[in-house]
Amino acid sequence: MAHPRPDIGAPAVHAFGRMLWRHRGEPGMLIPLLQAAQDTYGYIPPPAVEQIAQVTGIPASEVYGVITFYKQFRLKPVGRHLIRLCKGTACHVQGAEMLVQAVGDELKVGPDETTEDGVFTFTIVACLGCCSLAPVLMVDDRTYGKLTTQKVRRLLRQYRQRAAAPASPAAVAAGEP
Amino acid sequence: MTEAPVRSILVGLGSCGLAAGGQAVYDRCRGLLGAQPNGTVLKPTGCIGLCYREVLVEVRDGAGRRTLYGEVTPERAERIIAEHVRQGRVVTEWVVDPEEAFTKQQRIVLRNCGVIDPTRLEEYQARDGYRALEQALTAMTPAQVIAVIADSGLRGRGGAGFPTGTKWRLAQAAKDAVKYIICNGDEGDPGAFMDRSVLEGDPHSVLEGMAIAAYAIGASAGYLYVRAEYPEAVRRLRQAIGQAERHGLLGANILGRGFDFRVALKEGAGAFVCGEETALIASIEGKRGMPRVRPPFPVEAGLWGHPTSINNVETFANVPWIILHGAEAFRAYGTAGSKGTKVFALAGKVRRGGLVEVPMGITIREVITEIGGGTPSGRPFKAVQMGGPSGGCLPAALAETPIDYEQLAATGAIMGSGGMVVMDDSTCMVDVARFFLSFTQNESCGKCTFCRVGTKRMLEILERICAGQGREEDTTLLAELGEQIKVSSLCGLGQTAPNPVLTTLRYFQDEYRAHILDRRCPAKVCLPLVQFWIEAERCNGCGLCVAVCAAGAIHGERKQPHRIDPEACVKCARCLAECRQGAIEKR
Numbered sequence: 001m002a003h004p005r006p007d008i009g010a011p012a013v014h015a016f017g018r019m020l021w022r023h024r025g026e027p028g029m030l031i032p033l034l035q036a037a038q039d040t041y042g043y044i045p046p047p048a049v050e051q052i053a054q055v056t057g058i059p060a061s062e063v064y065g066v067i068t069f070y071k072q073f074r075l076k077p078v079g080r081h082l083i084r085l086c087k088g089t090a091c092h093v094q095g096a097e098m099l100v101q102a103v104g105d106e107l108k109v110g111p112d113e114t115t116e117d118g119v120f121t122f123t124i125v126a127c128l129g130c131c132s133l134a135p136v137l138m139v140d141d142r143t144y145g146k147l148t149t150q151k152v153r154r155l156l157r158q159y160r161q162r163a164a165a166p167a168s169p170a171a172v173a174a175g176e177p
Numbered sequence: 178m179t180e181a182p183v184r185s186i187l188v189g190l191g192s193c194g195l196a197a198g199g200q201a202v203y204d205r206c207r208g209l210l211g212a213q214p215n216g217t218v219l220k221p222t223g224c225i226g227l228c229y230r231e232v233l234v235e236v237r238d239g240a241g242r243r244t245l246y247g248e249v250t251p252e253r254a255e256r257i258i259a260e261h262v263r264q265g266r267v268v269t270e271w272v273v274d275p276e277e278a279f280t281k282q283q284r285i286v287l288r289n290c291g292v293i294d295p296t297r298l299e300e301y302q303a304r305d306g307y308r309a310l311e312q313a314l315t316a317m318t319p320a321q322v323i324a325v326i327a328d329s330g331l332r333g334r335g336g337a338g339f340p341t342g343t344k345w346r347l348a349q350a351a352k353d354a355v356k357y358i359i360c361n362g363d364e365g366d367p368g369a370f371m372d373r374s375v376l377e378g379d380p381h382s383v384l385e386g387m388a389i390a391a392y393a394i395g396a397s398a399g400y401l402y403v404r405a406e407y408p409e410a411v412r413r414l415r416q417a418i419g420q421a422e423r424h425g426l427l428g429a430n431i432l433g434r435g436f437d438f439r440v441a442l443k444e445g446a447g448a449f450v451c452g453e454e455t456a457l458i459a460s461i462e463g464k465r466g467m468p469r470v471r472p473p474f475p476v477e478a479g480l481w482g483h484p485t486s487i488n489n490v491e492t493f494a495n496v497p498w499i500i501l502h503g504a505e506a507f508r509a510y511g512t513a514g515s516k517g518t519k520v521f522a523l524a525g526k527v528r529r530g531g532l533v534e535v536p537m538g539i540t541i542r543e544v545i546t547e548i549g550g551g552t553p554s555g556r557p558f559k560a561v562q563m564g565g566p567s568g569g570c571l572p573a574a575l576a577e578t579p580i581d582y583e584q585l586a587a588t589g590a591i592m593g594s595g596g597m598v599v600m601d602d603s604t605c606m607v608d609v610a611r612f613f614l615s616f617t618q619n620e621s622c623g624k625c626t627f628c629r630v631g632t633k634r635m636l637e638i639l640e641r642i643c644a645g646q647g648r649e650e651d652t653t654l655l656a657e658l659g660e661q662i663k664v665s666s667l668c669g670l671g672q673t674a675p676n677p678v679l680t681t682l683r684y685f686q687d688e689y690r691a692h693i694l695d696r697r698c699p700a701k702v703c704l705p706l707v708q709f710w711i712e713a714e715r716c717n718g719c720g721l722c723v724a725v726c727a728a729g730a731i732h733g734e735r736k737q738p739h740r741i742d743p744e745a746c747v748k749c750a751r752c753l754a755e756c757r758q759g760a761i762e763k764r
């Protein structure tokens with residue numbers, strides 16, 4: 001089920017290790033360290049928890065307590081693209097529920113699951129703060145607004161096609177879906 | 178060099194603008210201008226508030242005239258550059274009439290949003306930026322600063338409305354060599370995005386407000402706690418903090434006056450309860466963000482046990498303006514108990530959604546119908562949800578209620594952080610109550626039993642009502658549970674979680690009765706209570722609905738009207754979303 005990300009190289013891992021030692025003993029660094037671990041690995045793998053516990057002296061049980069308290073932290077790896085579907089008030093009133101169904105139908109996964117090919121992880125979030133464009137969803141760092149079920153399906157198919165084909169340098173540079 | 182009049186083009190690149198495709202417009206403009214530079218400057222700007230017309234592009238000519246274009250696409254940008262920028266001919270059909278949305282608005286907090294390039298300190302300074310800090314440091318004592326803020330009547334804009342001057346005075350009076358300022362940017366209320374817009378569109382105003390507060394209470398360190406979901410705001414704040422430090426406006430010996438104040442940015446990790454001040458402090462300390470008993474209040478013992486003043490983003494953005502213009506000018510707006518302006522995030526079933534800043538005392542109706550333009554359908558609005566999960570749903574009958582802390586509280590809603598979600602007859606109020614309860618139930622940190630278990634039980638009751646299995650005694654039970662949760666919870670989350678239910682019970686009792694007694698959802702939102710059918714006249718037999726039907730319940734010959742077998746239909750509504758003829762109806 002794990003999808004090792006090819007882009008995690010040794011330098012990133014070493015950078016995380018250095019950050020750990022640099023902030024050793026600094027109060028209140030646990031959450032930034034966990035954020036750094038997640039930035040490095042895409043999720044928080046158990047060895048990173050052990051490492052954090054060892055360096056900071058905070059018991060691993062307490063580290064897990066903090067990880068599970070906050071929604072941002074993931075203990076499971078994510079797919080290549082992270083979908084965040086907004087279910088805030090404005091999106092709810094504008095029919096976000098139908099989009100949840102459409103994403104589920106298209107990807108054959110439920111919320112908080114990753115597709116079998118490892119391309120998408122589907123999550124639902126409380127509010128992305130783009131209420132005037134409701135209903136919205138984000139794929140990685142890009143936001144898409146005023147969606148319909150058709151638009152969502154088309155969008156996901158575009159991402160999937162690109163994931164299957166080797167990306168053209170022009171499309172990558174433009175950040176195109 | 179040509180002698181063309183200096184023109185600038187501003188592209189709205191707040192989160193809304195970016196979501197609407199602003200980056201592509203910006204890139205196209207850059208590409209076109211890059212080919213023939215003629216002195217035109219291209220700049221990003223923050224959210225001007227007219228989110229419904231994004232992507233917004235403003236063209237300023239040498240004579241100071243400003244033209245705002247709405248719904249700009251890369252193709253439209255080409256024509257704007259070809260005609261307006263190159264030939265001086267305004268493309269009238271895409272121009273936004275600022276009157277249409279800016280009437281009745283009064284901009285204090287949003288004074289620079291959508292006007293300046295937030296990535297450039299000089300632009301903030303050109304609009305009196307950091308002058309208030311300079312004035313405070315050179316010409317005022319901390320006590321005088323506090324007196325002006327107290328005198329202005331400024332109250333906390335995060336929701337509770339505690340007088341800011343009083344909070345600062347308490348923090349200043351606390352005897353401790355170490356004190357902290359915290360800016361609460363954990364804007365977690367679904368439906369509210371004004372803090373994000375200010376942080377993205379005018380980050381320096383918040384930093385300046387924090388520095389003034391720090392001087393007033395005697396703090397030398399501050400934290401800016403920003404929601405994890407706001408990556409753009411985090412990027413701009415990091416940049417702004419760096420700029421301010423390089424220019425001696427933050428850091429050691431600010432403006433050479435011997436005053437030190439450092440700001441650190443803390444990214445939240447996703448927990449609604451961290452909007453509560455003691456939970457927020459726990460989160461900055463690296464712990465689980467759970468609230469604790471007050472007293473002691475944070476102004477006595479806050480972060481790491483030291484006196485701490487926590488104020489909201491919007492509150493801080495007001496501060497420099499008040500110092501520069503005086504308490505009197507601020508007090509000129511508002512009602513007896515609520516002074517100044519309030520920013521609202523207008524969304525839902527409203528024609529002109531976006532950010533609006535209005536003087537206190539204006540009525541809800543004025544905001545929705547005169548600024549927001551009413552509902553897109555033209556039908557009257559049914560209700561407005563104010564204050565997010567802590568607030569309430571007010572019926573149109575209360576639309577003349579003025580925006581005022583006390584008068585809103587009297588209705589059962591709250592000023593809250595300023596989310597305003599408009600609802601019309603296609604919104605089910607029971608479903609809205611269920612929606613908010615599912616949110617608060619999910620976000621309850623679990624410390625207090627009534628909040629943890631009580632919200633769960635309330636949610637179960639609401640779910641069964643929406644599923645058509647409501648019982649007659651359910652409304653009484655909901656009211657009873659709601660009152661108990663309110664009085665038995667430690668923090669604001671639990672104390673206000675029942676509000677959406679209690680207000681809908683109070684004002685929309687008939688909708689609850691329709692669900693429970695008639696097994697009917699008047700707004701046709703609760704799917705188990707709705708029947709789907711195909712209007713034969715509009716159906717062209719394309720078969721799209723057959724392909725998506727979860728239950729194989731739709732039959733018909735190709736190119737002939739189809740029909741839904743009501744026995745087999747599982748009411749998933751996929752056909753409704755799919756049909757392009759609008760032939761599928763609910764009844």
